[in-house]
Amino acid sequence: MTSKGTEERTTALVTGANKGLGLEIARGLGQRGYDVWIGARDRERGEAAVAVLAKEGLAVRLLVLDVTDAASIERAVSTFSEDADHLDVLVNNAGLLVGRDDPPSRQSIEDLRTTYEANVFGPIRVTQAFLPLLRAADGARVVMMSSGVASLALITDPASIYSTVNLLAYSSSKTALNAVTVAFAKELEPLGIKVNAVEPGNVATDLNDNVGMLTAAEGAVSAIRLATIGKDGPTGGFFGIEGPPQPW
Numbered sequence: 001m002t003s004k005g006t007e008e009r010t011t012a013l014v015t016g017a018n019k020g021l022g023l024e025i026a027r028g029l030g031q032r033g034y035d036v037w038i039g040a041r042d043r044e045r046g047e048a049a050v051a052v053l054a055k056e057g058l059a060v061r062l063l064v065l066d067v068t069d070a071a072s073i074e075r076a077v078s079t080f081s082e083d084a085d086h087l088d089v090l091v092n093n094a095g096l097l098v099g100r101d102d103p104p105s106r107q108s109i110e111d112l113r114t115t116y117e118a119n120v121f122g123p124i125r126v127t128q129a130f131l132p133l134l135r136a137a138d139g140a141r142v143v144m145m146s147s148g149v150a151s152l153a154l155i156t157d158p159a160s161i162y163s164t165v166n167l168l169a170y171s172s173s174k175t176a177l178n179a180v181t182v183a184f185a186k187e188l189e190p191l192g193i194k195v196n197a198v199e200p201g202n203v204a205t206d207l208n209d210n211v212g213m214l215t216a217a218e219g220a221v222s223a224i225r226l227a228t229i230g231k232d233g234p235t236g237g238f239f240g241i242e243g244p245p246q247p248w
């Protein structure tokens with residue numbers, strides 16, 4: 001993938017990077033000089049994404065990784081470790097939205113479980129599994145892909161566009177992810193590892209049937225910014241496309 005020595009390489013892993021926001025975050029980090037691992041649960045879809053970015057001259061490779069499958073994550077850690085001895089940036093981007101037409105009173109527990117497996121337990125598992133590699137980096141950055149609808153302040157503010165959204169499983173999973181972000185940030189701060197949640201805005205991707213105000217490239221901006229913050233940057237925060245923190 002690269003001729004740089006192991007120590008001087010800056011490495012990044014983006015989960016769910018075969019399309020949508022993840023692909024654009026991977027592209028943005030690749031353009032900034034990172035060696036980027038494209039996390040994808042499906043090998044063929046991952047290979048197709050790698051081919052696109054490699055053609056643009058970016059240092060990318062595939063890491064088959066289903067964030068809901070502990071064995072898959074373990075294999076991904078071992079595959080990664082064969083090539084690199086540290087991970088500078090982890091973007092927990094993979095996520096899903098199911099049962100969007102069901103009001104809370106009819107949302108199935110199965111849909112809630114499916115959602116939490118990918119959107120909450122997935123980022124926890126992946127962060128825990130890659131922690132030794134994050135610790136081995138000089139000041140690693142972890143970004144959790146949250147959402148505007150994670151914010152209890154915004155979904156209860158009639159002036160916010162997010163107040164019209166009432167997605168029990170999805171919204172509460174991202175609120176939980178924000179809490180997960182704060183918990184990891186507290187533990188990892190003494191190690192120089194910064195952990196922040198971001199929201200990309202309302203982005204047209206397959207997740208929302210491509211109905212959204214922003215392109216995936218525009219939505220990737222907040223994740224790329226927090227993935228590349230300097231030593232004086234924040235940790236344990238929640239950020240959107242604009243600079244200041246989002247309300248929890």
Ligand SMILES: NC(=O)c1ccc[n+]([C@@H]2O[C@H](COP(=O)([O-])OP(=O)(O)OC[C@H]3O[C@@H](n4cnc5c(N)ncnc54)[C@H](OP(=O)(O)O)[C@@H]3O)[C@@H](O)[C@H]2O)c1
Pocket residue numbers: 015016017018019020021022039040041042045065066067068093094095096118122145146147148199200201202203204205206207208212
């Ligand atoms: N679009 C928005 O407006 C918006 C707003 C706020 C937050 N977000 C968040 O942004 C993130 C990316 O979403 P997106 O809008 O780019 O949607 P997307 O185009 O549907 O992409 C989702 C990605 O996650 C992957 N994924 C799903 N479950 C996975 C699993 N178990 N293991 C590994 N990968 C998995 C998908 O893989 P497959 O291709 O194999 O399905 C795909 O690569 C999500 O966390 C989403 O909640 C999006």
